[in-house]
Amino acid sequence: KHIKTNMTKFSLAVSAILVGSAAAWSTPMTMKADAGVDSRRNILQKGAAFAAGLAAPAAAGAYAVPDLLYDFDALEPYIDAPTMKIHHDKHHGTYVANINKATEGKDPVPILDLMADALEAGPVRNSGGGHYNHAFFWDEMTPADKAAKTKVSDQLEALINKSFGSMDEMKAQFEARAAPGALFGSGWVWICVNQAGDELKLVGTPNQDNPLMKGVLDEVMFP
Numbered sequence: 717k718h719i720k721t722n723m724t725k726f727s728l729a730v731s732a733i734l735v736g737s738a739a740a741w742s743t744p745m746t747m748k749a750d751a752g753v754d755s756r757r758n759i760l761q762k763g764a765a766f767a768a769g770l771a772a773p774a775a776a777g778a779y780a781v782p783d784l785l786y787d788f789d790a791l792e793p794y795i796d797a798p799t800m801k802i803h804h805d806k807h808h809g810t811y812v813a814n815i816n817k818a819t820e821g822k823d824p825v826p827i828l829d830l831m832a833d834a835l836e837a838g839p840v841r842n843s844g845g846g847h848y849n850h851a852f853f854w855d856e857m858t859p860a861d862k863a864a865k866t867k868v869s870d871q872l873e874a875l876i877n878k879s880f881g882s883m884d885e886m887k888a889q890f891e892a893r894a895a896p897g898a899l900f901g902s903g904w905v906w907i908c909v910n911q912a913g914d915e916l917k918l919v920g921t922p923n924q925d926n927p928l929m930k931g932v933l934d935e936v937m938f939p
C-alpha cells in the first residue's frame with residue numbers, strides 16, 4: 717500500500733507538469749515570483765495567506781483539510797477524480813487528524829509557523845508536513861480551462877529563464893526528477909525560490925519533509 721501511495725504521489729506531481737503550458741504554472745507561480753523579490757517576511761506572509769487551509773486554526777486541535785477550489789474531476793484527464801479524492805480525503809485527512817492530536821492543548825498557530833523547526837518537533841515533522849504539503853498542492857493546481865486564461869508574469873518568466881534556461885526546460889527537469897523510480901521511496905518534488913529571491917531551484921524532499929524545514933536542504937527555501 718505504501719509503495720502504491722508513493723507512486724501515486726509522484727504521478728500526481730508529474731501530472732501537474734503535464735497539465736499543459738498554462739495549467740500548472742500560471743497563477744500560483746506568478747504569486748511565487750512576485751514573492752521572490754520581496755522580503756523574507758513578506759514571502760512568508762504571502763505564503764501563509766494563500767490558502768484558507770493554512771490559516772491559523774480557531775482553536776488548538778482545529779487544523780482542517782481545506783475544500784478544493786475546484787471539483788475532484790477538474791484536473792482530468794491528467795489527474796483522475798479517485799486519485800484526487802484519496803489524497804484529499806484520506807491522506808490529507810489522516811495528516812490533519814494526527815497534527816491535531818500532536819498539538820492538543822497547545823496554543824493554535826498557523827501550520828506554516830510549525831515548519832521551520834519541524835525536524836526537532838517529533839510528530840509535527842510528518843503530520844504537519846503532510847498537512848502543509850497537501851494544502852499547498854491543492855492550492856497550486858488549477859483546472860486547465862481556468863489556467864489558460866492566465867499568463868506567467870514577465871518577472872517570473874525572467875526568473876525561470878535565468879534559472880533553467882526556459883519554461884520547457886524547467887518542465888522537463890521537473891518531470892524527470894518526479895518520475896516514478898527517479899527518487900527512492902516517498903517524497904515530493906518542488907520548485908522553490910532561494911533566500912535571496914533571485915533564483916529558482918528544483919529540489920526533492922523525502923516523505924513529508926519540505927523546503928521550509930530547517931535542516932532538510934542546504935538552505936531554507938520557499939515553495
Ligand SMILES: [Fe+2]
Pocket residue numbers: 725803807808850
Ligand atoms: Fe498524498
